[in-house]
Amino acid sequence: MVVKMIKKLLTAAAVLTLMPMTASADGVIDQSAADQSSSISVGHYVDASYTVTIPASVTFTDSEKVVERSLQASDVFLNEGAKLNVYVSSLNGFKMTNNEGYIEYYMMVNGHDIPQDSEVAILTVTAGDNSGWAVLRFGTELSDEHKAYAGNYSDTLTFTV
Amino acid sequence: MDVIHEDKKSVKRKRTVVIILLMLICFLLGVMAECFHAAKSGQEHGGVEFHTGLGGSKQDDVSQPTKGVTISGMTQMYFPAGETKVSAKLVNPEENSGLYYLTFELRVKTDGAYETLYTSDLVAPGEQAEQITLSHPLEKGEYSAVLHIQPYHIGNELSPTNNADIPIKIIVG
Incomplete structure:
Protein backbone atom coordinates (compact mmCIF):
# COMPACT_ATOMS: atom_id res chain seq x y z
CA MET A 1 0.00 0.00 0.00
CA SER A 41 -0.72 48.82 -21.14
CA VAL A 42 -3.00 49.33 -24.12
CA GLY A 43 -2.40 52.40 -26.22
CA HIS A 44 -3.06 53.70 -29.70
CA TYR A 45 -1.56 56.89 -31.12
CA VAL A 46 -3.84 58.75 -33.54
CA ASP A 47 -2.10 61.04 -36.00
CA ALA A 48 -3.38 64.55 -36.56
CA SER A 49 -5.33 65.01 -39.79
CA TYR A 50 -7.50 67.57 -41.56
CA THR A 51 -9.13 68.45 -44.86
CA VAL A 52 -8.54 71.78 -46.56
CA THR A 53 -10.38 73.11 -49.60
CA ILE A 54 -8.40 75.78 -51.43
CA PRO A 55 -9.50 78.02 -54.31
CA ALA A 56 -8.47 76.20 -57.47
CA SER A 57 -8.68 79.24 -59.70
CA VAL A 58 -9.49 82.91 -59.85
CA THR A 59 -10.42 84.29 -63.25
CA PHE A 60 -10.80 87.97 -64.04
CA THR A 61 -12.25 89.41 -67.23
CA ASP A 62 -12.65 92.96 -68.48
CA SER A 63 -16.06 93.17 -66.83
CA GLU A 64 -15.40 91.05 -63.74
CA LYS A 65 -12.48 92.49 -61.83
CA VAL A 66 -13.47 91.46 -58.31
CA VAL A 67 -13.82 87.78 -57.51
CA GLU A 68 -14.56 86.05 -54.21
CA ARG A 69 -13.54 82.55 -53.22
CA SER A 70 -13.67 80.61 -49.95
CA LEU A 71 -10.94 78.80 -48.06
CA GLN A 72 -12.23 76.00 -45.83
CA ALA A 73 -10.82 73.59 -43.25
CA SER A 74 -12.91 70.64 -42.11
CA ASP A 75 -12.55 67.34 -40.21
CA VAL A 76 -9.76 69.02 -38.26
CA PHE A 77 -8.22 66.65 -35.73
CA LEU A 78 -5.17 68.08 -33.96
CA ASN A 79 -3.00 67.39 -30.96
CA GLU A 80 -4.04 69.27 -27.84
CA GLY A 81 -2.88 72.87 -27.97
CA ALA A 82 -1.94 72.70 -31.67
CA LYS A 83 -3.19 75.03 -34.39
CA LEU A 84 -3.82 74.60 -38.08
CA ASN A 85 -2.52 77.69 -39.88
CA VAL A 86 -2.92 78.32 -43.60
CA TYR A 87 -0.62 80.78 -45.39
CA VAL A 88 -0.64 81.91 -49.02
CA SER A 89 2.18 82.95 -51.35
CA SER A 90 2.25 84.05 -54.98
CA LEU A 91 4.61 82.76 -57.67
CA ASN A 92 4.90 86.21 -59.27
CA GLY A 93 4.41 88.53 -56.31
CA PHE A 94 0.68 88.95 -56.92
CA LYS A 95 1.18 89.79 -60.59
CA MET A 96 -0.46 87.93 -63.45
CA THR A 97 2.11 87.72 -66.23
CA ASN A 98 2.65 86.66 -69.81
CA ASN A 99 5.32 87.36 -72.42
CA GLU A 100 3.92 90.86 -73.03
CA GLY A 101 3.72 92.21 -69.51
CA TYR A 102 1.90 91.87 -66.23
CA ILE A 103 -1.24 92.90 -64.37
CA GLU A 104 -1.16 93.39 -60.61
CA TYR A 105 -3.91 92.09 -58.36
CA TYR A 106 -4.64 92.14 -54.65
CA MET A 107 -6.09 89.75 -52.14
CA MET A 108 -8.17 90.48 -49.05
CA VAL A 109 -9.08 88.03 -46.30
CA ASN A 110 -12.35 88.58 -44.45
CA GLY A 111 -12.24 92.23 -45.54
CA HIS A 112 -8.61 92.88 -44.58
CA ASP A 113 -5.73 93.58 -46.96
CA ILE A 114 -2.96 90.99 -47.17
CA PRO A 115 0.50 92.49 -47.87
CA GLN A 116 2.49 90.71 -50.56
CA ASP A 117 5.20 89.51 -48.23
CA SER A 118 2.87 88.70 -45.37
CA GLU A 119 3.64 85.84 -43.04
CA VAL A 120 0.29 86.16 -41.33
CA ALA A 121 -1.97 83.12 -41.48
CA ILE A 122 -5.10 83.69 -43.54
CA LEU A 123 -6.96 80.94 -41.69
CA THR A 124 -6.37 79.48 -38.23
CA VAL A 125 -8.19 76.56 -36.62
CA THR A 126 -7.42 75.67 -33.01
CA ALA A 127 -7.37 72.12 -31.64
CA GLY A 128 -10.84 71.29 -30.42
CA ASP A 129 -12.51 73.15 -33.28
CA ASN A 130 -13.57 70.86 -36.08
CA SER A 131 -13.63 73.39 -38.89
CA GLY A 132 -12.96 76.95 -40.02
CA TRP A 133 -13.30 79.12 -43.11
CA ALA A 134 -12.29 82.45 -44.61
CA VAL A 135 -13.59 84.59 -47.46
CA LEU A 136 -10.90 85.61 -49.93
CA ARG A 137 -11.54 88.59 -52.19
CA PHE A 138 -9.37 89.13 -55.24
CA GLY A 139 -9.37 92.32 -57.29
CA THR A 140 -7.47 93.94 -60.13
CA GLU A 141 -7.32 97.03 -62.33
CA LEU A 142 -5.66 97.77 -65.64
CA SER A 143 -3.77 100.97 -64.73
CA ASP A 144 -2.18 103.32 -67.28
CA GLU A 145 1.22 102.70 -65.73
CA HIS A 146 1.01 99.01 -66.36
CA LYS A 147 -0.83 98.98 -69.67
CA ALA A 148 -1.27 95.40 -70.66
CA TYR A 149 -1.89 93.95 -74.09
CA ALA A 150 -4.91 91.76 -74.78
CA GLY A 151 -4.39 88.11 -73.94
CA ASN A 152 -4.16 85.75 -71.02
CA TYR A 153 -2.17 86.61 -67.93
CA SER A 154 -1.63 84.17 -65.10
CA ASP A 155 -0.16 83.64 -61.68
CA THR A 156 -0.16 80.69 -59.26
CA LEU A 157 -0.94 80.74 -55.55
CA THR A 158 0.49 78.19 -53.13
CA PHE A 159 -1.43 77.54 -49.92
CA THR A 160 0.85 76.28 -47.17
CA VAL A 161 -0.86 74.46 -44.35
CA MET B 1 13.33 32.20 -110.59
CA ASP B 2 9.70 33.20 -110.25
CA VAL B 3 9.57 31.61 -106.77
CA ILE B 4 12.67 33.53 -105.64
CA HIS B 5 11.19 36.76 -107.01
CA GLU B 6 7.92 36.12 -105.13
CA ASP B 7 9.81 35.46 -101.87
CA LYS B 8 11.68 38.74 -102.20
CA LYS B 9 8.41 40.59 -102.79
CA SER B 10 6.82 38.97 -99.75
CA VAL B 11 9.75 39.89 -97.51
CA LYS B 12 9.68 43.44 -98.77
CA ARG B 13 5.93 43.66 -98.09
CA LYS B 14 6.31 42.34 -94.55
CA ARG B 15 9.15 44.76 -93.88
CA THR B 16 6.99 47.66 -95.04
CA VAL B 17 4.12 46.61 -92.75
CA VAL B 18 6.46 46.34 -89.75
CA ILE B 19 7.95 49.78 -90.45
CA ILE B 20 4.47 51.34 -90.73
CA LEU B 21 3.38 49.71 -87.45
CA LEU B 22 6.51 50.95 -85.67
CA MET B 23 5.94 54.48 -86.96
CA LEU B 24 2.34 54.35 -85.75
CA ILE B 25 3.41 53.19 -82.27
CA CYS B 26 6.04 55.94 -82.05
CA PHE B 27 3.47 58.53 -83.09
CA LEU B 28 0.99 57.38 -80.44
CA LEU B 29 3.67 57.35 -77.74
CA GLY B 30 4.70 60.84 -78.76
CA VAL B 31 1.14 62.12 -78.55
CA MET B 32 0.69 60.61 -75.07
CA ALA B 33 3.99 62.07 -73.86
CA GLU B 34 3.08 65.48 -75.23
CA CYS B 35 -0.28 65.44 -73.45
CA PHE B 36 1.28 64.61 -70.10
CA HIS B 37 4.07 67.14 -70.59
CA ALA B 38 1.55 69.83 -71.43
CA ALA B 39 -0.33 68.95 -68.27
CA LYS B 40 2.77 69.42 -66.17
CA SER B 41 4.38 72.38 -67.92
CA GLY B 42 2.24 75.01 -66.22
CA GLN B 43 3.45 77.65 -68.63
CA GLU B 44 0.20 78.66 -70.23
CA HIS B 45 -2.14 78.41 -67.26
CA GLY B 46 -2.16 79.21 -63.58
CA GLY B 47 -4.55 79.47 -60.69
CA VAL B 48 -5.06 83.22 -61.12
CA GLU B 49 -5.85 84.41 -64.63
CA PHE B 50 -6.92 87.54 -66.48
CA HIS B 51 -8.45 87.11 -69.92
CA THR B 52 -8.35 90.57 -71.46
CA GLY B 53 -9.91 91.51 -74.76
CA LEU B 54 -12.91 89.28 -74.10
CA GLY B 55 -16.52 90.45 -74.01
CA GLY B 56 -16.54 89.70 -70.32
CA SER B 57 -19.25 87.09 -70.53
CA LYS B 58 -18.67 84.14 -68.31
CA GLN B 59 -19.34 82.02 -71.36
CA ASP B 60 -16.00 83.20 -72.71
CA ASP B 61 -14.19 81.79 -69.73
CA VAL B 62 -13.52 78.21 -70.55
CA SER B 63 -10.45 77.82 -68.39
CA GLN B 64 -11.22 77.16 -64.76
CA PRO B 65 -14.08 76.01 -62.52
CA THR B 66 -15.11 77.93 -59.41
CA LYS B 67 -15.27 74.93 -57.04
CA GLY B 68 -12.26 74.56 -54.75
CA VAL B 69 -9.82 71.67 -54.60
CA THR B 70 -10.19 69.38 -51.58
CA ILE B 71 -6.96 68.16 -50.04
CA SER B 72 -6.46 65.58 -47.30
CA GLY B 73 -3.77 66.70 -44.92
CA MET B 74 -1.53 64.79 -42.54
CA THR B 75 1.29 65.73 -40.20
CA GLN B 76 3.41 62.56 -40.14
CA MET B 77 4.49 59.69 -42.38
CA TYR B 78 6.17 56.47 -41.30
CA PHE B 79 8.77 54.63 -43.41
CA PRO B 80 10.95 51.60 -42.62
CA ALA B 81 14.68 52.31 -42.56
CA GLY B 82 16.73 51.22 -45.54
CA GLU B 83 13.71 50.56 -47.79
CA THR B 84 12.68 52.30 -51.01
CA LYS B 85 9.30 50.59 -51.46
CA VAL B 86 7.13 52.04 -48.71
CA SER B 87 3.48 52.48 -47.81
CA ALA B 88 1.89 55.89 -48.01
CA LYS B 89 -1.65 57.18 -48.20
CA LEU B 90 -1.68 59.94 -50.78
CA VAL B 91 -5.37 60.44 -51.40
CA ASN B 92 -7.31 62.37 -54.00
CA PRO B 93 -10.61 62.87 -52.17
CA GLU B 94 -13.93 61.93 -53.78
CA GLU B 95 -14.99 65.57 -53.47
CA ASN B 96 -12.74 66.32 -56.46
CA SER B 97 -14.69 63.91 -58.63
CA GLY B 98 -15.12 65.16 -62.19
CA LEU B 99 -12.91 68.18 -61.49
CA TYR B 100 -9.31 67.61 -60.46
CA TYR B 101 -6.53 65.10 -60.75
CA LEU B 102 -3.75 65.49 -58.20
CA THR B 103 -0.03 64.82 -58.32
CA PHE B 104 2.07 64.47 -55.18
CA GLU B 105 5.72 65.38 -54.77
CA LEU B 106 7.45 64.48 -51.51
CA ARG B 107 10.44 66.71 -50.77
CA VAL B 108 12.64 65.82 -47.80
CA LYS B 109 15.07 68.15 -46.07
CA THR B 110 18.56 66.72 -45.86
CA ASP B 111 21.71 68.74 -45.10
CA GLY B 112 19.68 71.93 -45.05
CA ALA B 113 18.24 71.60 -48.54
CA TYR B 114 15.10 69.96 -49.92
CA GLU B 115 15.42 67.09 -52.37
CA THR B 116 12.63 65.24 -54.15
CA LEU B 117 12.10 61.80 -52.71
CA TYR B 118 9.04 60.81 -54.70
CA THR B 119 6.84 62.13 -57.51
CA SER B 120 3.53 60.52 -58.34
CA ASP B 121 1.63 60.18 -61.59
CA LEU B 122 -1.81 61.73 -61.89
CA VAL B 123 -4.12 60.38 -59.17
CA ALA B 124 -7.79 60.33 -60.06
CA PRO B 125 -10.51 61.45 -57.62
CA GLY B 126 -11.42 58.72 -55.15
CA GLU B 127 -8.09 56.96 -55.65
CA GLN B 128 -4.80 57.04 -53.81
CA ALA B 129 -1.12 56.30 -54.24
CA GLU B 130 -0.58 53.59 -51.62
CA GLN B 131 2.67 51.81 -52.40
CA ILE B 132 5.33 54.27 -53.49
CA THR B 133 9.00 53.94 -54.43
CA LEU B 134 11.40 56.47 -52.96
CA SER B 135 14.37 57.75 -54.95
CA HIS B 136 16.63 56.43 -52.19
CA PRO B 137 16.19 54.78 -48.76
CA LEU B 138 16.31 56.81 -45.56
CA GLU B 139 18.27 55.99 -42.42
CA LYS B 140 16.57 55.72 -39.06
CA GLY B 141 15.54 59.11 -37.68
CA GLU B 142 13.10 61.97 -38.15
CA TYR B 143 13.08 64.21 -41.20
CA SER B 144 11.35 67.47 -42.07
CA ALA B 145 9.55 67.23 -45.39
CA VAL B 146 7.00 68.97 -47.56
CA LEU B 147 4.28 67.24 -49.56
CA HIS B 148 3.63 69.42 -52.62
CA ILE B 149 0.17 68.76 -54.08
CA GLN B 150 -0.51 70.02 -57.60
CA PRO B 151 -4.11 69.79 -58.90
CA TYR B 152 -4.96 69.64 -62.60
CA HIS B 153 -8.36 70.62 -63.91
CA ILE B 154 -9.84 67.63 -65.71
CA GLY B 155 -11.99 69.57 -68.15
CA ASN B 156 -9.44 71.83 -69.78
CA GLU B 157 -6.42 69.98 -71.15
CA LEU B 158 -5.37 69.10 -67.61
CA SER B 159 -4.43 72.71 -66.83
CA PRO B 160 -2.65 73.27 -63.49
CA THR B 161 -4.42 75.25 -60.80
CA ASN B 162 -3.33 76.80 -57.51
CA ASN B 163 -1.53 74.26 -55.35
CA ALA B 164 -0.70 73.37 -51.75
CA ASP B 165 2.35 72.61 -49.61
CA ILE B 166 1.83 70.37 -46.59
CA PRO B 167 4.69 70.31 -44.04
CA ILE B 168 5.22 66.76 -42.79
CA LYS B 169 7.47 64.91 -40.39
CA ILE B 170 8.83 61.63 -41.80
CA ILE B 171 9.59 59.13 -39.06
CA VAL B 172 11.95 56.36 -40.18
CA GLY B 173 12.44 53.40 -37.92
Whole structure:
Protein backbone atom coordinates (compact mmCIF):
# COMPACT_ATOMS: atom_id res chain seq x y z
CA MET A 1 0.00 0.00 0.00
CA VAL A 2 2.86 2.32 0.79
CA VAL A 3 4.38 1.47 -2.55
CA LYS A 4 1.10 2.32 -4.24
CA MET A 5 1.00 5.66 -2.39
CA ILE A 6 4.55 6.48 -3.42
CA LYS A 7 3.73 5.60 -7.04
CA LYS A 8 0.72 7.95 -6.97
CA LEU A 9 2.82 10.76 -5.51
CA LEU A 10 5.52 10.28 -8.13
CA THR A 11 2.90 10.28 -10.91
CA ALA A 12 1.37 13.50 -9.59
CA ALA A 13 4.80 15.12 -9.39
CA ALA A 14 5.54 14.06 -12.98
CA VAL A 15 2.28 15.58 -14.21
CA LEU A 16 3.00 18.84 -12.42
CA THR A 17 6.42 19.15 -14.05
CA LEU A 18 4.75 19.00 -17.47
CA MET A 19 2.63 22.01 -16.72
CA PRO A 20 4.11 25.43 -17.68
CA MET A 21 5.37 27.04 -14.55
CA THR A 22 6.55 30.55 -14.57
CA ALA A 23 7.20 32.98 -11.86
CA SER A 24 4.69 35.74 -11.71
CA ALA A 25 6.07 38.85 -13.40
CA ASP A 26 4.60 41.87 -15.15
CA GLY A 27 1.90 40.61 -17.53
CA VAL A 28 2.57 36.89 -16.77
CA ILE A 29 0.23 34.76 -14.70
CA ASP A 30 1.46 31.68 -12.84
CA GLN A 31 -1.21 29.08 -13.61
CA SER A 32 -0.46 26.82 -10.67
CA ALA A 33 -0.77 29.49 -8.02
CA ALA A 34 -3.84 30.96 -6.38
CA ASP A 35 -5.70 34.01 -7.75
CA GLN A 36 -3.37 36.54 -9.25
CA SER A 37 -3.78 39.66 -11.32
CA SER A 38 -1.56 41.44 -13.74
CA SER A 39 -1.87 44.33 -16.12
CA ILE A 40 -0.56 45.46 -19.48
CA SER A 41 -0.72 48.82 -21.14
CA VAL A 42 -3.00 49.33 -24.12
CA GLY A 43 -2.40 52.40 -26.22
CA HIS A 44 -3.06 53.70 -29.70
CA TYR A 45 -1.56 56.89 -31.12
CA VAL A 46 -3.84 58.75 -33.54
CA ASP A 47 -2.10 61.04 -36.00
CA ALA A 48 -3.38 64.55 -36.56
CA SER A 49 -5.33 65.01 -39.79
CA TYR A 50 -7.50 67.57 -41.56
CA THR A 51 -9.13 68.45 -44.86
CA VAL A 52 -8.54 71.78 -46.56
CA THR A 53 -10.38 73.11 -49.60
CA ILE A 54 -8.40 75.78 -51.43
CA PRO A 55 -9.50 78.02 -54.31
CA ALA A 56 -8.47 76.20 -57.47
CA SER A 57 -8.68 79.24 -59.70
CA VAL A 58 -9.49 82.91 -59.85
CA THR A 59 -10.42 84.29 -63.25
CA PHE A 60 -10.80 87.97 -64.04
CA THR A 61 -12.25 89.41 -67.23
CA ASP A 62 -12.65 92.96 -68.48
CA SER A 63 -16.06 93.17 -66.83
CA GLU A 64 -15.40 91.05 -63.74
CA LYS A 65 -12.48 92.49 -61.83
CA VAL A 66 -13.47 91.46 -58.31
CA VAL A 67 -13.82 87.78 -57.51
CA GLU A 68 -14.56 86.05 -54.21
CA ARG A 69 -13.54 82.55 -53.22
CA SER A 70 -13.67 80.61 -49.95
CA LEU A 71 -10.94 78.80 -48.06
CA GLN A 72 -12.23 76.00 -45.83
CA ALA A 73 -10.82 73.59 -43.25
CA SER A 74 -12.91 70.64 -42.11
CA ASP A 75 -12.55 67.34 -40.21
CA VAL A 76 -9.76 69.02 -38.26
CA PHE A 77 -8.22 66.65 -35.73
CA LEU A 78 -5.17 68.08 -33.96
CA ASN A 79 -3.00 67.39 -30.96
CA GLU A 80 -4.04 69.27 -27.84
CA GLY A 81 -2.88 72.87 -27.97
CA ALA A 82 -1.94 72.70 -31.67
CA LYS A 83 -3.19 75.03 -34.39
CA LEU A 84 -3.82 74.60 -38.08
CA ASN A 85 -2.52 77.69 -39.88
CA VAL A 86 -2.92 78.32 -43.60
CA TYR A 87 -0.62 80.78 -45.39
CA VAL A 88 -0.64 81.91 -49.02
CA SER A 89 2.18 82.95 -51.35
CA SER A 90 2.25 84.05 -54.98
CA LEU A 91 4.61 82.76 -57.67
CA ASN A 92 4.90 86.21 -59.27
CA GLY A 93 4.41 88.53 -56.31
CA PHE A 94 0.68 88.95 -56.92
CA LYS A 95 1.18 89.79 -60.59
CA MET A 96 -0.46 87.93 -63.45
CA THR A 97 2.11 87.72 -66.23
CA ASN A 98 2.65 86.66 -69.81
CA ASN A 99 5.32 87.36 -72.42
CA GLU A 100 3.92 90.86 -73.03
CA GLY A 101 3.72 92.21 -69.51
CA TYR A 102 1.90 91.87 -66.23
CA ILE A 103 -1.24 92.90 -64.37
CA GLU A 104 -1.16 93.39 -60.61
CA TYR A 105 -3.91 92.09 -58.36
CA TYR A 106 -4.64 92.14 -54.65
CA MET A 107 -6.09 89.75 -52.14
CA MET A 108 -8.17 90.48 -49.05
CA VAL A 109 -9.08 88.03 -46.30
CA ASN A 110 -12.35 88.58 -44.45
CA GLY A 111 -12.24 92.23 -45.54
CA HIS A 112 -8.61 92.88 -44.58
CA ASP A 113 -5.73 93.58 -46.96
CA ILE A 114 -2.96 90.99 -47.17
CA PRO A 115 0.50 92.49 -47.87
CA GLN A 116 2.49 90.71 -50.56
CA ASP A 117 5.20 89.51 -48.23
CA SER A 118 2.87 88.70 -45.37
CA GLU A 119 3.64 85.84 -43.04
CA VAL A 120 0.29 86.16 -41.33
CA ALA A 121 -1.97 83.12 -41.48
CA ILE A 122 -5.10 83.69 -43.54
CA LEU A 123 -6.96 80.94 -41.69
CA THR A 124 -6.37 79.48 -38.23
CA VAL A 125 -8.19 76.56 -36.62
CA THR A 126 -7.42 75.67 -33.01
CA ALA A 127 -7.37 72.12 -31.64
CA GLY A 128 -10.84 71.29 -30.42
CA ASP A 129 -12.51 73.15 -33.28
CA ASN A 130 -13.57 70.86 -36.08
CA SER A 131 -13.63 73.39 -38.89
CA GLY A 132 -12.96 76.95 -40.02
CA TRP A 133 -13.30 79.12 -43.11
CA ALA A 134 -12.29 82.45 -44.61
CA VAL A 135 -13.59 84.59 -47.46
CA LEU A 136 -10.90 85.61 -49.93
CA ARG A 137 -11.54 88.59 -52.19
CA PHE A 138 -9.37 89.13 -55.24
CA GLY A 139 -9.37 92.32 -57.29
CA THR A 140 -7.47 93.94 -60.13
CA GLU A 141 -7.32 97.03 -62.33
CA LEU A 142 -5.66 97.77 -65.64
CA SER A 143 -3.77 100.97 -64.73
CA ASP A 144 -2.18 103.32 -67.28
CA GLU A 145 1.22 102.70 -65.73
CA HIS A 146 1.01 99.01 -66.36
CA LYS A 147 -0.83 98.98 -69.67
CA ALA A 148 -1.27 95.40 -70.66
CA TYR A 149 -1.89 93.95 -74.09
CA ALA A 150 -4.91 91.76 -74.78
CA GLY A 151 -4.39 88.11 -73.94
CA ASN A 152 -4.16 85.75 -71.02
CA TYR A 153 -2.17 86.61 -67.93
CA SER A 154 -1.63 84.17 -65.10
CA ASP A 155 -0.16 83.64 -61.68
CA THR A 156 -0.16 80.69 -59.26
CA LEU A 157 -0.94 80.74 -55.55
CA THR A 158 0.49 78.19 -53.13
CA PHE A 159 -1.43 77.54 -49.92
CA THR A 160 0.85 76.28 -47.17
CA VAL A 161 -0.86 74.46 -44.35
CA MET B 1 13.33 32.20 -110.59
CA ASP B 2 9.70 33.20 -110.25
CA VAL B 3 9.57 31.61 -106.77
CA ILE B 4 12.67 33.53 -105.64
CA HIS B 5 11.19 36.76 -107.01
CA GLU B 6 7.92 36.12 -105.13
CA ASP B 7 9.81 35.46 -101.87
CA LYS B 8 11.68 38.74 -102.20
CA LYS B 9 8.41 40.59 -102.79
CA SER B 10 6.82 38.97 -99.75
CA VAL B 11 9.75 39.89 -97.51
CA LYS B 12 9.68 43.44 -98.77
CA ARG B 13 5.93 43.66 -98.09
CA LYS B 14 6.31 42.34 -94.55
CA ARG B 15 9.15 44.76 -93.88
CA THR B 16 6.99 47.66 -95.04
CA VAL B 17 4.12 46.61 -92.75
CA VAL B 18 6.46 46.34 -89.75
CA ILE B 19 7.95 49.78 -90.45
CA ILE B 20 4.47 51.34 -90.73
CA LEU B 21 3.38 49.71 -87.45
CA LEU B 22 6.51 50.95 -85.67
CA MET B 23 5.94 54.48 -86.96
CA LEU B 24 2.34 54.35 -85.75
CA ILE B 25 3.41 53.19 -82.27
CA CYS B 26 6.04 55.94 -82.05
CA PHE B 27 3.47 58.53 -83.09
CA LEU B 28 0.99 57.38 -80.44
CA LEU B 29 3.67 57.35 -77.74
CA GLY B 30 4.70 60.84 -78.76
CA VAL B 31 1.14 62.12 -78.55
CA MET B 32 0.69 60.61 -75.07
CA ALA B 33 3.99 62.07 -73.86
CA GLU B 34 3.08 65.48 -75.23
CA CYS B 35 -0.28 65.44 -73.45
CA PHE B 36 1.28 64.61 -70.10
CA HIS B 37 4.07 67.14 -70.59
CA ALA B 38 1.55 69.83 -71.43
CA ALA B 39 -0.33 68.95 -68.27
CA LYS B 40 2.77 69.42 -66.17
CA SER B 41 4.38 72.38 -67.92
CA GLY B 42 2.24 75.01 -66.22
CA GLN B 43 3.45 77.65 -68.63
CA GLU B 44 0.20 78.66 -70.23
CA HIS B 45 -2.14 78.41 -67.26
CA GLY B 46 -2.16 79.21 -63.58
CA GLY B 47 -4.55 79.47 -60.69
CA VAL B 48 -5.06 83.22 -61.12
CA GLU B 49 -5.85 84.41 -64.63
CA PHE B 50 -6.92 87.54 -66.48
CA HIS B 51 -8.45 87.11 -69.92
CA THR B 52 -8.35 90.57 -71.46
CA GLY B 53 -9.91 91.51 -74.76
CA LEU B 54 -12.91 89.28 -74.10
CA GLY B 55 -16.52 90.45 -74.01
CA GLY B 56 -16.54 89.70 -70.32
CA SER B 57 -19.25 87.09 -70.53
CA LYS B 58 -18.67 84.14 -68.31
CA GLN B 59 -19.34 82.02 -71.36
CA ASP B 60 -16.00 83.20 -72.71
CA ASP B 61 -14.19 81.79 -69.73
CA VAL B 62 -13.52 78.21 -70.55
CA SER B 63 -10.45 77.82 -68.39
CA GLN B 64 -11.22 77.16 -64.76
CA PRO B 65 -14.08 76.01 -62.52
CA THR B 66 -15.11 77.93 -59.41
CA LYS B 67 -15.27 74.93 -57.04
CA GLY B 68 -12.26 74.56 -54.75
CA VAL B 69 -9.82 71.67 -54.60
CA THR B 70 -10.19 69.38 -51.58
CA ILE B 71 -6.96 68.16 -50.04
CA SER B 72 -6.46 65.58 -47.30
CA GLY B 73 -3.77 66.70 -44.92
CA MET B 74 -1.53 64.79 -42.54
CA THR B 75 1.29 65.73 -40.20
CA GLN B 76 3.41 62.56 -40.14
CA MET B 77 4.49 59.69 -42.38
CA TYR B 78 6.17 56.47 -41.30
CA PHE B 79 8.77 54.63 -43.41
CA PRO B 80 10.95 51.60 -42.62
CA ALA B 81 14.68 52.31 -42.56
CA GLY B 82 16.73 51.22 -45.54
CA GLU B 83 13.71 50.56 -47.79
CA THR B 84 12.68 52.30 -51.01
CA LYS B 85 9.30 50.59 -51.46
CA VAL B 86 7.13 52.04 -48.71
CA SER B 87 3.48 52.48 -47.81
CA ALA B 88 1.89 55.89 -48.01
CA LYS B 89 -1.65 57.18 -48.20
CA LEU B 90 -1.68 59.94 -50.78
CA VAL B 91 -5.37 60.44 -51.40
CA ASN B 92 -7.31 62.37 -54.00
CA PRO B 93 -10.61 62.87 -52.17
CA GLU B 94 -13.93 61.93 -53.78
CA GLU B 95 -14.99 65.57 -53.47
CA ASN B 96 -12.74 66.32 -56.46
CA SER B 97 -14.69 63.91 -58.63
CA GLY B 98 -15.12 65.16 -62.19
CA LEU B 99 -12.91 68.18 -61.49
CA TYR B 100 -9.31 67.61 -60.46
CA TYR B 101 -6.53 65.10 -60.75
CA LEU B 102 -3.75 65.49 -58.20
CA THR B 103 -0.03 64.82 -58.32
CA PHE B 104 2.07 64.47 -55.18
CA GLU B 105 5.72 65.38 -54.77
CA LEU B 106 7.45 64.48 -51.51
CA ARG B 107 10.44 66.71 -50.77
CA VAL B 108 12.64 65.82 -47.80
CA LYS B 109 15.07 68.15 -46.07
CA THR B 110 18.56 66.72 -45.86
CA ASP B 111 21.71 68.74 -45.10
CA GLY B 112 19.68 71.93 -45.05
CA ALA B 113 18.24 71.60 -48.54
CA TYR B 114 15.10 69.96 -49.92
CA GLU B 115 15.42 67.09 -52.37
CA THR B 116 12.63 65.24 -54.15
CA LEU B 117 12.10 61.80 -52.71
CA TYR B 118 9.04 60.81 -54.70
CA THR B 119 6.84 62.13 -57.51
CA SER B 120 3.53 60.52 -58.34
CA ASP B 121 1.63 60.18 -61.59
CA LEU B 122 -1.81 61.73 -61.89
CA VAL B 123 -4.12 60.38 -59.17
CA ALA B 124 -7.79 60.33 -60.06
CA PRO B 125 -10.51 61.45 -57.62
CA GLY B 126 -11.42 58.72 -55.15
CA GLU B 127 -8.09 56.96 -55.65
CA GLN B 128 -4.80 57.04 -53.81
CA ALA B 129 -1.12 56.30 -54.24
CA GLU B 130 -0.58 53.59 -51.62
CA GLN B 131 2.67 51.81 -52.40
CA ILE B 132 5.33 54.27 -53.49
CA THR B 133 9.00 53.94 -54.43
CA LEU B 134 11.40 56.47 -52.96
CA SER B 135 14.37 57.75 -54.95
CA HIS B 136 16.63 56.43 -52.19
CA PRO B 137 16.19 54.78 -48.76
CA LEU B 138 16.31 56.81 -45.56
CA GLU B 139 18.27 55.99 -42.42
CA LYS B 140 16.57 55.72 -39.06
CA GLY B 141 15.54 59.11 -37.68
CA GLU B 142 13.10 61.97 -38.15
CA TYR B 143 13.08 64.21 -41.20
CA SER B 144 11.35 67.47 -42.07
CA ALA B 145 9.55 67.23 -45.39
CA VAL B 146 7.00 68.97 -47.56
CA LEU B 147 4.28 67.24 -49.56
CA HIS B 148 3.63 69.42 -52.62
CA ILE B 149 0.17 68.76 -54.08
CA GLN B 150 -0.51 70.02 -57.60
CA PRO B 151 -4.11 69.79 -58.90
CA TYR B 152 -4.96 69.64 -62.60
CA HIS B 153 -8.36 70.62 -63.91
CA ILE B 154 -9.84 67.63 -65.71
CA GLY B 155 -11.99 69.57 -68.15
CA ASN B 156 -9.44 71.83 -69.78
CA GLU B 157 -6.42 69.98 -71.15
CA LEU B 158 -5.37 69.10 -67.61
CA SER B 159 -4.43 72.71 -66.83
CA PRO B 160 -2.65 73.27 -63.49
CA THR B 161 -4.42 75.25 -60.80
CA ASN B 162 -3.33 76.80 -57.51
CA ASN B 163 -1.53 74.26 -55.35
CA ALA B 164 -0.70 73.37 -51.75
CA ASP B 165 2.35 72.61 -49.61
CA ILE B 166 1.83 70.37 -46.59
CA PRO B 167 4.69 70.31 -44.04
CA ILE B 168 5.22 66.76 -42.79
CA LYS B 169 7.47 64.91 -40.39
CA ILE B 170 8.83 61.63 -41.80
CA ILE B 171 9.59 59.13 -39.06
CA VAL B 172 11.95 56.36 -40.18
CA GLY B 173 12.44 53.40 -37.92
